[in-house]
Amino acid sequence: MASTVYDITIIGGGPVGLFTAATAGEMGAACNMIESRFHLGGIMMAVYPDKDVYNFPGITSIKGRDLINNLISKAQSDGMVAHLGEYVHDISMRSKNVVIIKSNKSEYVSSTAIITTGLKAHYSPFVDMIKIRNWNGAGIYDDWPQAAMIKEKRIAVILGRSAESDIPPHIRQAAEKIYLIYDERWMKSTPARTRDSNKGAFEVYQPPWLIREISGVEIPEIAVLENENTGERRELPLDAAIGLYENQARQTVYSNLGIEMAGQHVKVDQRMQTSLKRVFAAGDIAWYPGKVLLLTAGIYEARIAVKNALKMI
Ligand SMILES: Cc1cc2nc3c(=O)[nH]c(=O)nc-3n(C[C@H](O)[C@H](O)[C@H](O)COP(=O)(O)OP(=O)(O)OC[C@H]3O[C@@H](n4cnc5c(N)ncnc54)[C@H](O)[C@@H]3O)c2cc1C
Known part of the structure; x- marks a missing residue:
């Protein structure tokens, strides 16, 4: 209230x-x-x-x-x-x-x-995942941001239904770490970066891991994932989140x-x-x-x- x-x-x-x-x-x-x-x-x-x-x-x-x-x-x-x-x-x-x-x-x-x-x-359905207390408006994007916005940051990229699967080069180069969260059944093709040999900066999560929320105080701090089979929860520390969902x-x-x-x-x-x-x-x-x-x-x-x-x- x-x-x-x-x-x-x-x-x-x-x-x-x-x-x-x-x-x-x-x-x-x-x-x-x-x-x-x-x-x-x-x-x-x-x-x-x-x-x-x-x-x-x-x-x-x-x-x-x-x-x-x-x-x-x-x-x-x-x-x-x-x-x-x-x-x-x-x-x-x-x-x-x-x-x-x-x-x-x-x-x-x-x-x-x-x-x-x-x-x-x-x-965007992504809105419903954002549970940041007193959010100051920073670090959440419903489209690819400019490189400067995510430079040397840990980011979650969440690919919603029918999102384009390739991560643009400027995002790959700028981010320090990328958590790529998607459901292969929805994608037209496997996201390109997961096919590359150097996966050091990438962590990929697919079902049974589902994204539940992005939480934090004022800024995005944690992506909460849940294993839909076991109920186990996992918290990924982050600085920004990009949710590519079809806008309604x-x-x-x-x-x-x-x-x-x-x-x-x-x-x-x-x-x-x-x-x-x-x-x-x-x-x-x-x-x-x-x-x-x-x-x-x-x-x-x-x-x-x-x-x-x-x-x-
Ligand atoms: C291609 C194009 C070119 C144009 N060129 C010109 C020009 O050269 N010169 C000119 O004077 N005019 C131009 N116009 C018209 C001008 O863009 C509009 O008159 C102006 O954008 C209207 O602004 P607005 O703030 O009323 O609405 P909008 O720009 O539509 O903004 C409304 C905002 O409210 C938000 N919103 C809607 N519902 C809710 C809700 N329930 N809760 C919370 N948020 C909500 C929307 O997400 C949106 O951000 C052009 C329009 C178009 C489409």
Whole structure:
């Protein structure tokens, strides 16, 4: 159960959520952000990190990745707390002034909430294995990270169903040790590195050894494996874990939570408030007559939502 009461809880860590957090922080609000993926940036980071972002007044050219990195550092310097790998499935009122936001991992208490979930959440089954207390957001990846992130580290690579089986050279060269955990029955081919002669840095685990959880305090520290035949458990010390599972696209159906929708969008009034008082929406998820699905529009909406949310605190 959460003990902190936030002024604003932002649901969804895409560009609009990040801009919302930076704006709220600038205005002195204590805010937290909940994002279903293991990294921030929404579709801009997932779909077009290397494309130029257009329609930004005064900026002739900026790549999606650079814009997101700027937004993340601004939001963090303004005090944003981000909870990654958490999918929000419920928003409700505890009393007239208190909003409760429930994710698959935790429950948050807030004076207001702003929904910036875009049109889809991407959710990896790997999320359910992460049991790190007060996780600080580091060391867990749902895609191959850059070499610098795992340099001289002990890493677990967990290949989920239908994952590509070859470990890229930059990962093999950078990591100090690799625990490779997979089920051969699912793989199209045997992972290449296990066929190499020099297996010094590799330990391979296959059924009956199954990965149960990645645990630790603040950072990943241990991969817990269990022998499905004997129940024996084994703990592997590590610094980072990469879980390559097929992401499931999910759409949060806010009408099930009593929030009025228009098609796949959430309806808002001119204050960007939804049909649930104290709950606002901005960005691609929000709808009003004349709505445009562009980042510039989302940023304008975010500012209005923050201003009106703060009037309620
Ligand atoms: C190919 C392409 C090119 C584009 N180019 C431009 C451009 O040049 N200029 C421009 O202005 N716009 C452009 N756009 C549009 C722009 O990218 C979007 O308007 C913008 O990304 C919307 O941001 P958002 O934060 O609202 O949503 P998103 O970017 O979709 O982020 C939403 C975030 O919320 C998370 N989430 C969803 N549901 C949940 C949940 N239940 N719990 C927790 N987290 C959740 C998602 O994982 C995601 O990270 C482009 C779009 C595409 C697809």
